[in-house]
Amino acid sequence: MKTDAPRIGFDRFIQLDWATAALKARAGMAGLNELNTLLDAAGLGVAARTKTRTVLNRLWLEPRAELIGFADRGAGLCKANPAAPAVALSWGMAIATYPFFGKVAELIGRLAALQGDCAAAEVQRRMSEHYGEREGTYRMTNRVIQTQAGWGAVERIAQGRRLIRRPPRIIADAELVAWLIEAAVRYTGKGIAVSALPSLAVLYPFALDGPLAFIVSNSAYLELRSEGSGSQWVALRQSA
Secondary structure: OOOOOOOOOOOOOOHHHHHHHHHHHHHOOOOOHHHHHHHHHOOOHHHHHHHHHHHHHHHHHHEEEEEEEEHHHHHHHHHOOOOOOOHHHHHHHHEEEEEEEEHHHHHHHHHHHHHOEEEEHHHHHHHHHHHHOOOOHHHHHHHHHHHHHOOOOOEEEEOOOOOOOOOEEEOHHHHHHHHHHHHHHHOOOOOOHHHHHHHHHHHOEEEEEHHHHHHHHOOEEEEEEEEOEEEEEEEEOOOO
């Protein structure tokens, strides 16, 4: 499922309005001129702009082959319901496309689950354990944290040393809920217990509302699997 995924890839700070403009371009709701205007206003250097566009291309404009259908369905949700939270759609694409982004989200979600905050240094340490202790890991982790803060998921305090989770945004639209669950499954690369769906760390900025097992069972892209005594798991359909 993730054999062609980049090792880190998400190596830039991405403003939410840039990601939203890329989403709208994919949905046919705007042209690339809107995105280009935003990038012009940001005053990025040539190299920085090129790298930023690379991330945005992977995110929405030119997704990997196995994610094209997933991206199109996300863009379709945006087009069908302009009120759908663009941040949830871009978050879902980010964790499905960039395992590094997803891992940072998962760590923040887990570490801040009990007290509502965590130390940025602890996130950095655990990312280094997973990706290796090198300068690039520290720098890219910081950029992902900065991006997640810019997208309203966390607040950085004490000069960025601590991260406070902001109240989760309730997602009640069944199609978007199913799409976000699919994003989480694509990130993990394996099935997820239905009992774990309400508190998925990788989706920590959102609260999935509704009968989740029923929503999964109605999805054309997800399926429920039973294992053991009453244990249910959600996985991708083989054709997804």
